[in-house]
Amino acid sequence: MLKCIDTTLLFAATDTTNPLHARAAKYLKTCANEPWVTCVCFESLLRWSNWITSSERSASPLPAATVQSALDAMLKRREPLVLYGDDQILKRALKLVEKHPALKDKLHEAHIAATALAHGVNTIVTANSAPYIAVRELTVENPFETLFA
Numbered sequence: 001m002l003k004c005i006d007t008t009l010l011f012a013a014t015d016t017t018n019p020l021h022a023r024a025a026k027y028l029k030t031c032a033n034e035p036w037v038t039c040v041c042f043e044s045l046l047r048w049s050n051w052i053t054s055s056e057r058s059a060s061p062l063p064a065a066t067v068q069s070a071l072d073a074m075l076k077r078r079e080p081l082v083l084y085g086d087d088q089i090l091k092r093a094l095k096l097v098e099k100h101p102a103l104k105d106k107l108h109e110a111h112i113a114a115t116a117l118a119h120g121v122n123t124i125v126t127a128n129s130a131p132y133i134a135v136r137e138l139t140v141e142n143p144f145e146t147l148f149a
Contacts, residue, residue, distance in 0.1 A: 004083070004124050004125065006109075014062070042115075043115065083116065096135060101134070
């Protein structure tokens with residue numbers, strides 16, 4: 001079984017100033033020991049790279065060279081698998097935005113959902129469940145929900 005890691009979880013795991021950092025980093029480290037395989041959408045890697053290098057998004061932005069090294073190291077490993085989109089996935093994402101009010105103004109999240117589903121991935125792991133909950137074909141896991149319950 002595949003589980004897709006979204007941008008919010010990647011960001012929390014790598015931004016040491018994020019209050020969820022320790023738990024997110026621990027979660028990602030344990031993924032290799034799980035019976036399922038992790039994957040990540042190319043769009044999430046792009047957005048994560050933008051967020052983690054931005055002083056508007058991170059209190060401690062990383063230099064682009066550090067992000068490049070992290071991406072190189074990540075992509076040399078067996079996991080995560082990288083899922084790529086195409087024009088058909090973009091059309092599917094736009095249909096999801098039309099169909100689900102929770103995805104209004106959330107094309108990025110709709111694209112992640114559409115990409116995952118197109119690749120046969122039915123589980124999204126995220127630090128922000130709200131945009132994905134309405135997509136019935138997806139199972140949404142949030143390793144932080146118990147922190148806020």
